[in-house]
Structure formats: structure tokens, C-alpha cells
Amino acid sequence: MRQTWRWFGPVDPVSVDDMRQAGVQGVVSALHHIPTGAVWTPEGIAARQDQIARMRDGAPSGLAWEVVESLPVSEAIKTQGPGWRDHVAAWTQSLRNLHAAGLRVVCYNFMPVLDWTRTDLAWPRPTGARCMRFDLADFAAFDIHILARPDAARDFPEAVRDEAARRFAAMDPDRAEALAANIVCGLPGAADRLSMADLRDLLASYAPVTEARLRANFDAFLEQVAPVAQDLEMRLCCHPDDPPFPLLGLPRIMSTEADYAERMAAVDLPANGITLCSGSLGARHDNDLPGMMRRLGDRVHFLHLRNVRRDADTVPASFFEDEHLGGQTDMPALIAAILDEEARRAAAGRADVQIPMRPDHGQDILDDIGRGGQPGYPAIGRLKGLAELRGVEAGLAHARGRS
Template identity: 70%
Template sequence: MRQTWRWFGPMDRVSIDDMMQAGVEGVVSALHHVPTGATWTAEEIAKRQAEIGRMKDGSASGLAWEVVESIPVSEDIKRQTGEWKDHIAAWKTSLQNLQAAGITTICYNFMPVLDWTRTDLAHRRPNGATCMRFDLIDFAAFDIYILKRTGAAESFPEEIVEAARKRFATMSEDHQGQLARNVVFGLPGAAESFSLDDVRDHLAAYAGLDEERLRGHLIDFLSEVAPVAEDLGMRLCCHPDDPPFPLLGLPRVMSTEAHYQRVLDAVDLPANGVTLCSGSLGARPDNDLPGMMERLGDRVHFLHLRNVTRESEDVMGSFYEAEHLGGGTDMVALIAAALREEDKRRKAGRSDVSIPFRPDHGQDILDDLGRSAQPGYPAIGRLKGLAELRGIAVALSHPTEGLK
């Protein structure tokens, strides 16, 4: 398992020097400043590689950009509207430029409108650490009373609607504003940021588009780009929905193992693969993460290892981002399954034996609390997670005490 670290570019409060001291082997990054739908040029790719390749004092870091996360998939592509064909063409050209630069693993997602959703970006834990949290009652209050989406109340159980009514009645204007900002925060470092009116406009544009049509559009997209990736020797890996259940009346198509299997079967190429995110998928009680690694393993091209604590066993429920070895996912079993998959690849003579993983998200602890890094991406919290994950992998791989 290859140890990587997400870096948002020069604006990231966690530096190249920091990640070197964390002991990572490779870097996950993206050109967040390039508008969605535009081509990633060779010049911009080379510039980011150079930034990753040097420390603050100008000396060589020895690190390389190994995984892209993400080339954005435009809303036009997801809806098949507007300039969607031009955007697919730009995506293909971006793949060619990345492959020419030696970067061959591309993570992406197909979530409509928002890349992830939380209601609290700094939820305080009893030990003083902070983490991101999704509170279903807060989200219902946002959807029904702040966004005022038509039919929003019908999207939630009656008891959640009533609890949201009571909670909203106690919210100050400042609290309402902060909740709205948290929900629409989107992807840290992304070129776009959304106002409530922007969200309403995007939701209106998805009116009438159900799960089957959105899945069909994903399959159409992959039917175009996966053969290009296959010819180039690249690997595409779709990130799951976050959270993995419908929100805002929008469909979800990558929330369960069955969702993934349908798309893998529809575009049955080795290049069409999975980003197995244990945090996103782990927010549903019916997702078996070690089992998914076993069954989908030959198409898992990238791992996001993090943990969440679910606050109910309902499919749609509240959760918070736990420590990497806490939460509801058995991380030891998941890493063991990943190591078994690597052993299968080694015996089969595959070139992609080592699966890249990154310690996804992390709680803000110690000096993180004053650094103001992107939510979910602290230095020390991720370093702690990486150390724990690395320790599991080393122990399980030990020649005398590890996997038999």
C-alpha cells in the first residue's frame, strides 16, 4: 500500500515540508484553479509538479504528483445539457496531458451539485479535538426552512421534520447563516463556491432527472473516457457519494456496492475502477467495507481510509468523523483485505500491485486548532491517522506475525 497525502496547492496551510516530515511517499493533488469543463494544459500540470517537487528553501522534495483528485466532471456532463460534449472532449485531452506527464491514476466523482455535505465543520469532541459532522436534524432545518426547497419536508421521516421545526425555532440569524455556509461549503479549494440562490438554480436544473437517468449519464461518460484511459494505461476511480444517501431531492448513483457493480459491469474495462472511501461508504450501516474490498478489489485503484461514527442505524442518519481507528469500520479488517488484494495482483504479475491510499480527513488536534487548514485536512490529525494506518499495514505484512 503506497502512502499518499492530499495537497491543495500553494494555498494549502499544510506545506510540502509538512508532508515530507509525515513520511508520505507520493502526493494527491489537482488543478483547483482551472475552471470546470476546461482542459488541464501541459503547462499547468508541469507547474503543479514543480511545486510538489521542491521544499520551502528551494531544495528538492523527492515527492511526485502520483494521483489526481479530481478532474471535475461538470454539471453539464452529469445532466447531458449545454456544452457537455465539449467538456468530455476537454476531459479526454486532460487525460492525455496527464499521462504524458507520468500521472496515471485519476479520481473523480459524479455527485450532483455538491461534492460533499456537512452541517458542522468544527464539531467539538469531549477531548477538545474538532471534526466535521453531518447532523440530520440540522440538515432538515436547512433544507426546509433556510433553503425552502419545495417538497423538502417529504424527504425526511416525520420525527426528523418535527425535530427540525423545533431546532430551527431556536436558531439565531448567525446560526442559520453559519449552517447555510457549512452545507454549501463544497470541496475545499474548488474554483466554485455556491450561494443559496446558486444551489436553488442547480437543483432546478436537475428537476426530473432520476437515479436511472443519472446512472445512464455516468455510463455514457465512462463509455467515452474509459477507453481513452485504457489505451493510455491509466486508471479511473470513482469516489462514492458523500454522504451515501439522497439529499436535496437529488439522485445518488455511487452509494452502495450494488451501485458500483452496475457501473463496473456496464463499462467492463480495467481502467474503469473504484475509489474505495471507507468514510463516505461507512456512513451507511448496510455497507460492508472489508467485504467490498474483497469483492471489488481487482478494480480498486485508490483508497481513502477514514472512519465515521454513525449516530443511528438508519440509512439516512447523523454521523461525525471519528479517529481513523475509531468509528464503525473495522480498519484492521479493511487493510487486511487490501493487502490480500495486493498479494493477488503480485501473483498475477500486475503492474499496479501497490494500491495508493491516503489518510482521508482527520480531526483537528494540538496545533491544528490554530492553523485554520481546509476542514477535514489538518496536518497533525492526518499525521496521526497515517501513523496508525501505517502501523496496521506493517504489522499485517510482517514476515513472522503478519497475514498467513
């Protein structure tokens, strides 16, 4: 695996110098300040590359921007609303500009309205660490009582509705506001921030979009962008839904192995691939992560390795972000499947033998606590996770007679 690190640009409290000290091999970044639907210009791309290439004192960092995460897909594209074709054209032009700058791997997602969704961004653990959590009853309290989405109660079991009502009744205004802010946090580092009015408007725009319609719209997007990526020898990799089940009455269509297989078959090109995120997919008990890697590995272009622990084996379920070698995903088995795939690629003579991986999220520990970094992206917590993942990979490689 090629070890990478996500960086949100100059606003990120984890600096290029910090990445260099962590010993990563490459950087994952994006032009988060560019509004969704606009073209990423050659000048903007070059500026981010230059920022990554230099340390605080101006010395070369030895690092380069290697993976784009994310090139955002607009709501207009997802709903095929007004201007969606213009947005696809802008997305495609951004691809061409990224290619001209030497970038080849582009992560994106097709989640309606919200990116990752959590109800708590700093949930305390017995160790004193902090982590992100999705609590189903808290989310129901938001959906039914704070957002007051029509018919929201139908989407939750009776026991969850009852608990949500109890929790909402006990909330003071500050707690209700904090819960809402956590849920509409949106894409980390993005230019867009949603108000409650924005959220209601976006939900209304999805009123005619059924699950079947969203799948068809995704296929229409892929039919236009995947051939361009194929011609450019780029690799597109769709991130799964996070969490991997419907929220806010909206369909979610990248939550299971079957979802991924369907989208890859719809536009059957090597460029049309997968970001395998073990944390997002692991929030469903019926997702077999090592098995998915073995069966879909040929099209896995990017890896997010993290772990979650579910409160129950139901869909949906509450969960929290556990330590990288904790949680309910068998991380050594997953990494073994990744190494098997890399060995197959080497034997086939593929150029993309090493799959870029980043330690996804991480618990806030030690000096991370109170630093005010991007939720889920602490310096020390991710470094701990990276060290653990490196250790597993090194141990497995050694056992196989590889250095």
C-alpha cells in the same frame, strides 16, 4: 499500500516541507483553480509538478504528484445539459495531458451539485478535538426552512421534521448563515463556491434528471472516457457519494456495492475502477467495507482510509468523523483485505501492486485548532491517522512474514 497525502497547492497551509516530514511516498493533488469544464493544460500540470518537487528553500523534495484528485465532472455532463459533449472532450484532453506528464491514476466523482456535505466542520469532541459532522436534523432544518426547497419535508421522517422545526425556531441569523455556509462548502480547494441562488439554480437544472437518467448519463460519460484511459494505461477511480444517500431531492448513484458493480459492468474495462473511501461508504450501516474490498478489489485503484460513527443504523443517519481506528468500520479487517488484494496482484504480475492510499480527513488536534486549514485536512490529525494506519499495516505484514 503506497502512502500518499492530499495537497491543495500553494494556498494549502500544510506545506510540501510538512509532507516531506510526514514521510509520505507520494502526493495527491489537482488544479483546483481551473474552472470545471476547462482543459488542464500541459503548462498548468507541469507547474503543479514543480511545486511539489521543491521545498521552501528550493531543495528537491523527493516527492512527486502521483494521484489526481479530482478531475471534476461538470454538472452539464451529469445532466447532459448544454455543452456537455464539449466538457467531455475537455475532460478527455485533460486525461491525455496528465498521461503525457506521467500521471496514471485519476479520481473523480459523479455527485450531483454538492461534493461532501457536512453540517458542522468543527464539532467538539470530549477530548477537545474537533471533527466534521453530518447532523440529519440540522440538514433538514436547512433544506426545509432555510433553502425552502419545495416538498423538502417529504424527504424526512416525521421525527426529524419536528426536530428540524424546533432547531430552526431557535436559530439566530448568524447560526442559520453558518449552517448554510457549511452545507454549500462544495469541493475543498475548488474554484467554485456556491451561493444560495446558485444552489437553487443548480437544483432546478436537475428537475428532469431521475435516478435512471443519472445512471444512463454516467454510463454515457464512461463509454467515452474509459476506453481512452484504457488505451493510455491509466486508471480512473470514482469516489463514492458522501454521504451515501440522496440529498436535496437529488439522486445519488454511487452509494453501495451494487452501485459500483453496476457501473463497472456498464463499461467493463480495467481502467474503469473505484476509489474505495471507507469514510463515505461507512456512513451506511449496510456497506461491508472489508467485504467490498475482497469482492471488488480487482478494480480498486485508490484508497481513502478514515472512519465514521453513525448515530443510528438507518439510512440516512447522522454521523461524525471519528479517529481512524475508531468508528464503526473494522479498519484492521479492511487493511487485511487490501493486503490480500495486493498479494494477488503481485502473484498475477500486475504493475499496480501497491494501491495508493491516503489518510482521509482527520480530527483537528493540538496546533491544528485555529490554524484555518481546509476542513477535514489538518496536518497533525492526518499525521496521527497515517501513523495508526501504518502501524496496522506493519503489524499485519509482520504476522504474515513480510517486512
